[in-house]
Amino acid sequence: MTEPSAQEHTTTQHSSANVEVDTSYENDSSYGDELSSYSTSLTSSVLDYRHENGRRYHKYRDGSYLLPNDEAENDRLDMLHELCLEVLHRKLYLAPIGKPQRVIDLATGTGLWAIDFADSHPQAEVIGCDLSPIQPTLVPPNVKFLVDDIESEWAYERDPFDFIHARYLAFSIKDFGKLIKQCYRSVKPGGWVEFQDWDGYPYSEDGSLDDTGFQRYYDEANNAFEKAGYEVRPGPKLEEWFQDAGFVNIHVEKFQIPHGVWPKDKHLKKVGTWFQAQSEAGLEAGALAALTRYEQWTKEEVILLASQARADGRKRNVHALFDFYIVYGQRPES
Template sequence: MADLGFPDEPSSGHVEVDRQATENDSVYGDELSNYTTSLTSSVYNYRRENGRTYHGYQDGEYLFPNDEDESDRLDIVHEMTLTMMGRRLYLAPIGSSPRRVVDLGTGTGIWPIEFGDQHPSAEVLGVDLSPTQPSLVPPNVRFLVDDIEKPWLYSQAFDFVHVRGLACCVKDYANLIRQAYDNTAPGQWVEFQDWDTNLVSEDGSTNNTFLEQYYNVVLGSFQKAGYVNRPGLHLEQWLRDTGFENVHVRKYPVPLGTWPKDKHLKKVGAWNFLQAESGFESAAMAVLTRNEGWSRDEVTVLVAKARQDVKNREIHSLFYFYVAYGQKPGKSSSVDTSH
């Protein structure tokens, strides 16, 4: 696995605990018209259960909510990822003038909006099951309600395919990468950013905790339901197996909480803590009540215990986030290949 070793980011080695910290640390085009002219009522007919709302289109395919609380959480995750990656939206060397770009599983649409601002040359498409994106966006940004696991029906290939944070959201990740390959122009790039959701601690401090129980129960339920819950580990191999060349991978440590000594990791951990405050319930509620027979109250208790463990400075929980990008073979029609 190639580690590019960017100097402004910590290595993925040992993460030192901040022993000096106190409990008072602050937690700081035309083609689209065929799809977007009208949306069926099912798109907006959200499922409402256990105090949350869920997408109506392809009901049940995605087990996270789509309400305002979840949108706020996803925007926090976006800021956490930018902090983690040194304010980069992507790492692939796509050049300064990409033309057709797609963001799969776009969520609130914040990634394509920022990308569109930075690259006025590009037509940027964000695709998601829920139409929760804003209406006031850059003129080169559009959104499409669609299921990215179904066959893609685009008439032109993309210069850049971007995917982020689909752990526990898709069932055939390798096929998603194959579709990305088929819909990428020769010589152009894809980038997949995703989690290894396995909870670890270098000192064993997460062993036998409620936090460990939470992840075992929730991730086990997603796995039984057929979702890929640790895609980050496999991105490099999936890209290579699909036929991409010049594959590179960057592995980022992501603490949960402000326990690291390193200031950069402490800040990343603070953002992760903030998103987890609502993220614990977002991830657990539907998969446990629909698939495991849990009651809303039982999920709420598990979530509360996990949150309490995160506030314990003696529990040093850690995850890893992978950014993998690769190039489709063939001659690019783009002249500018600078980063």
């Protein structure tokens, strides 16, 4: 991969032409135990979960993250991991990182990215941090997980990283600019930071999304998240935040992600299948806390909204798309 000059920024648009609809489709060994995998003591506030509307939520820093952390949600996060691997043709990252010695995965979720990275980079010490201790108990010897709030002040600068990775933090973070500046301070000179994230509003190229239950779901849910102070469309803003933090050699790639199996292109059809599977698994979970806590919706009203979105999302003539961005940058050597 050829690196751009220090102040050059590059943007790659994937599938910039309209996504063609498939009109023929009819839609009907060295593993440690649990204690050694965590670098912080798990206090009762970490393990004591909040239960609400039939879902389980984190209790540590209660309320700072509005999606569940139960088994159903963890399964959805694992599907998202597979989706990203499919989008990137089995790559875990795009930054030209070389052979890093110290790596952190922010908001690691179920920890699959950190585990896969540790397996493929045995020379690296890999840390995954999250608000919830939901990661597997059997992990490679060079990965460990800690419970932490990445929007609080870090202590990581004392031993900076070669590579900092973060993925789909939309709907989770209130101040991306501050977080990315924190990353800049915590990465070594010459080190890389990569964020992979969404523009959380769907669209269609043919108007087929207009006035659908699918569109209404995102209008209502996203509005609730935004009113609560969360950033729901960080993807298109990442480049500016990287520039403001002081990164150079910034590279931007944008991918169109279809919802469903309607594209004619085989790769996009497979990507769309994964995206629809995780989406349908997460429609209720994604809106329950935001709408019931901040907009006074009832559980039943959220379930109905999600059901209408699911039904319209399955229609053969609804061609929803989301934009997914990957942005990486380097801290200057000096």
